[in-house]
Amino acid sequence: MPEHFADRIAAAVRRAQSRVCVGLDPAAEGVARALGVRLDPKDPAAAAAAIWEFNQRILEAVQPYCGVVKPQSAFYEVWGPAGIETLRRTIERARELGLICILDAKRNDIASTAAAYADAYLGDGPLATDALTVNPYLGADGIVPFLEVGRPRGRGIFVLVKTSNPSSVDVQDARLFTSLLVLGGKVVYERVAELVAEWGAESLGACGYSDVGAVVGATFPGELAALRERLPKTWFLVPGYGRQGGSATGVALAFDREGLGAVVNSSSAIIFAGKQYPDVHYAVAAGEAACEMRDDLEAALEARHA
Amino acid sequence: MPEHFADRIAAAVRRAQSRVCVGLDPAAEGVARALGVRLDPKDPAAAAAAIWEFNQRILEAVQPYCGVVKPQSAFYEVWGPAGIETLRRTIERARELGLICILDAKRNDIASTAAAYADAYLGDGPLATDALTVNPYLGADGIVPFLEVGRPRGRGIFVLVKTSNPSSVDVQDARLFTSLLVLGGKVVYERVAELVAEWGAESLGACGYSDVGAVVGATFPGELAALRERLPKTWFLVPGYGRQGGSATGVALAFDREGLGAVVNSSSAIIFAGKQYPDVHYAVAAGEAACEMRDDLEAALEARHA
Numbered sequence: 001m002p003e004h005f006a007d008r009i010a011a012a013v014r015r016a017q018s019r020v021c022v023g024l025d026p027a028a029e030g031v032a033r034a035l036g037v038r039l040d041p042k043d044p045a046a047a048a049a050a051i052w053e054f055n056q057r058i059l060e061a062v063q064p065y066c067g068v069v070k071p072q073s074a075f076y077e078v079w080g081p082a083g084i085e086t087l088r089r090t091i092e093r094a095r096e097l098g099l100i101c102i103l104d105a106k107r108n109d110i111a112s113t114a115a116a117y118a119d120a121y122l123g124d125g126p127l128a129t130d131a132l133t134v135n136p137y138l139g140a141d142g143i144v145p146f147l148e149v150g151r152p153r154g155r156g157i158f159v160l161v162k163t164s165n166p167s168s169v170d171v172q173d174a175r176l177f178t179s180l181l182v183l184g185g186k187v188v189y190e191r192v193a194e195l196v197a198e199w200g201a202e203s204l205g206a207c208g209y210s211d212v213g214a215v216v217g218a219t220f221p222g223e224l225a226a227l228r229e230r231l232p233k234t235w236f237l238v239p240g241y242g243r244q245g246g247s248a249t250g251v252a253l254a255f256d257r258e259g260l261g262a263v264v265n266s267s268s269a270i271i272f273a274g275k276q277y278p279d280v281h282y283a284v285a286a287g288e289a290a291c292e293m294r295d296d297l298e299a300a301l302e303a304r305h306a
Numbered sequence: 307m308p309e310h311f312a313d314r315i316a317a318a319v320r321r322a323q324s325r326v327c328v329g330l331d332p333a334a335e336g337v338a339r340a341l342g343v344r345l346d347p348k349d350p351a352a353a354a355a356a357i358w359e360f361n362q363r364i365l366e367a368v369q370p371y372c373g374v375v376k377p378q379s380a381f382y383e384v385w386g387p388a389g390i391e392t393l394r395r396t397i398e399r400a401r402e403l404g405l406i407c408i409l410d411a412k413r414n415d416i417a418s419t420a421a422a423y424a425d426a427y428l429g430d431g432p433l434a435t436d437a438l439t440v441n442p443y444l445g446a447d448g449i450v451p452f453l454e455v456g457r458p459r460g461r462g463i464f465v466l467v468k469t470s471n472p473s474s475v476d477v478q479d480a481r482l483f484t485s486l487l488v489l490g491g492k493v494v495y496e497r498v499a500e501l502v503a504e505w506g507a508e509s510l511g512a513c514g515y516s517d518v519g520a521v522v523g524a525t526f527p528g529e530l531a532a533l534r535e536r537l538p539k540t541w542f543l544v545p546g547y548g549r550q551g552g553s554a555t556g557v558a559l560a561f562d563r564e565g566l567g568a569v570v571n572s573s574s575a576i577i578f579a580g581k582q583y584p585d586v587h588y589a590v591a592a593g594e595a596a597c598e599m600r601d602d603l604e605a606a607l608e609a610r611h612a
Contacts, residue, residue: 191480
């Protein structure tokens with residue numbers, strides 16, 4: 001039996017002494033600037049090769065400062081089959097480097113289709129990785145197939161609960177009718193949080209956490225703190241740090257007393273940090289940015305527990 | 307300016323005189339049976355080539371009986387880069403045959419990531435198609451980028467509203483608190499339906515429909531009829547016909563008075579119809595199944611309007 005996913009991500013965080021997750025979102029413009037080449041939409045094979053070169057350097061540079069990386073599938077899919085080959089290599093290389101690789105693809109479907117997605121990303125196929133983000137709109141039918149494939153292999157999922165974007169309120173913050181006695185109790189994402197706890201309760205690792213994580217944005221610190229209370233056994237993947245407005249003090253609320261239970265993602269502010277320092281190699285700048293973010297998070301955690 | 311998406315799908319339905327959407331969900335087992343080969347998980351290139359052979363024959367066989375096809379992305383992603391190459395060819399071939407191709411990928415993300423997905427499937431890249439299914443959990447931020455890319459190109463989206471699976475109730479049917487005067491008015495999917503109408507209202511085709519469609523399952527006929535009333539300008543993509551329990555009489559409720567406004571999807575019952583008839587070529591059996599479903603839908607529509 002492979003190690004439980006929650007224990008694997010905990011080990012990766014401890015190894016790096018870092019709660020940083022580096023988002024591998026290789027947007028064409030940023031990669032072109034870093035490499036000093038043009039990514040031509042008419043030549044997807046060349047563009048995908050450039051991204052692979054970029055990602056290799058970035059992975060090697062940030063590896064000392066993070067336990068977890070998160071490729072964002074869209075930036076590979078946009079280049080078609082060649083982009084997916086770069087995604088495959090990126091996942092493979094990240095795992096060779098001892099990093100936990102969360103593919104951010106927000107998949108969602110039911111029955112045999114959900115099983116096919118699960119096989120694709122948590123099974124034994126060419127794109128197999130450590131964890132996958134999934135969308136809960138379809139309910140349990142859209143979640144259980146991922147657990148059936150991932151769980152026996154020590155892999156996990158992160159369910160979207162409360163996302164970092166302003167219009168996350170459109171659906172996620174719609175207030176539910178509970179009963180005539182408890183008027184307007186919960187909102188939609190709190191209902192989803194309950195489901196996440198239920199789905200995860202069946203499988204806890206030695207560290208006490210489950211293999212069903214939650215995506216909770218850094219841009220709503222109050223909600224983040226409340227969800228930490230309600231979901232004591234759930235790993236959080238926290239996007240929205242930095243550029244989107246989440247602060248280190250705010251995201252410190254995502255962690256438990258031991259400083260475990262969450263990783264905080266940053267994408268372009270790390271991988272494209274070289275934009276600010278034209279005289280420094282882009283990979284060196286990325287490594288320094290990851291190191292700095294690690295230190296910022298550690299300082300915020302210490303301040304919180306002081 | 308290209309033709310509006312709503313008018314393009316209306317034309318495709320009229321051309322074929324058919325409300326059938328054939329789901330191209332080439333599950334390994336079914337393709338293996340049809341071709342008399344084994345799809346080896348260790349040889350994704352060979353498996354993807356077999357699926358391409360299968361899909362070509364299916365597309366040619368069903369083309370006279372449907373205006374719309376819907377490849378399900380999971381069954382291509384599972385084979386990695388080679389599978390995506392088969393998806394690319396399938397989309398290209400479907401469009402050459404004059405079919406409207408809806409990629410069922412249920413994508414969802416925000417900002418530059420949503421823009422990358424939009425570029426990937428509704429832009430000018432290798433996987434560009436006519437329409438894409440999207441998940442509304444992230445709100446408007448997860449929808450608008452698709453319209454910005456797709457609209458000027460005459461392409462559309464279908465937003466998940468009420469899906470066909472039993473646990474769609476987990477989130478979609480959660481009842482909302484409206485006000486102290488209107489207790490327990492709407493449920494989540496009705497709120498999403500309102501958003502779909504808003505997003506679509508900005509762009510109507512000559513046929514009166516918008517380029518923001520809705521996915522509404524055939525398995526809940528009462529909800530389907532109510533949504534048809536509430537969304538008079540929204541194309542419906544209706545899954546769940548046949549195997550999942552939706553009847554022709556039930557799905558007839560998805561159409562407007564002119565018999566427009568919806569396409570009804572069937573996947574394995576058409577593409578793997580040959581399973582029932584071992585002496586018939588699989589493509590012939592698929593063509594006959596598509597023809598029969600077309601006739602069933604026409605008969606149900608006539609009965610409803612008689």
